[in-house]
Amino acid sequence: MHKVKIMGTGKYIPEHKVDSAELDQVLQLPRGWAEKKSGVKTRYYAKGEHASSMGAKAALQALSDASLELDEIDAIVCASGTMEQPIPCTASLIHQKLAPSRPIPAFDINSTCLSFVTAFDIVCK
Structure with a gap:
């Protein structure tokens, strides 16, 4: 781990x-x-407003709080019990709104109210 x-x-x-x-x-x-x-x-x-625009705003705030730049992160993981649309996933829509200078892997974890716990478990592996 x-x-x-x-x-x-x-x-x-x-x-x-x-x-x-x-x-x-x-x-x-x-x-x-x-x-x-x-x-x-x-x-x-x-x-x-859509989930991706709200997620992008929260992500920018989290990056600022961590004193990180967008290009320093390894992945965009959207952990939610609801999705903006089936395809493409919300994380890829957040990626599009953030417009990083390089591709960053982006995927959703949708497991009801446990989405954050599930996503955190996955990124820890």
Whole structure:
């Protein structure tokens, strides 16, 4: 097993905020129902954004946090329970948006809520 270290993290949160009370109203549910059932008070909705554009923004933030340049990484792995489209994979769409100066292998790991754990296990081997 290789030694793997998380050197930086990044995130992207869409601007459109939806709280549970708004969701209750839209779905014609009793006030407080969505929060009580899910435990989630606030969600964020991506209007006109795709997984790859949000992933590229998060990747750039992670690279900055790690003090790395895009061309210093070995692979782009998109770990998600949902995909933007079947073909090409989301990781290759992220690769396209990042526009590295050299080809970087890119692939998806789609294993529901366990995608990050699965992807991390795979890159450790």
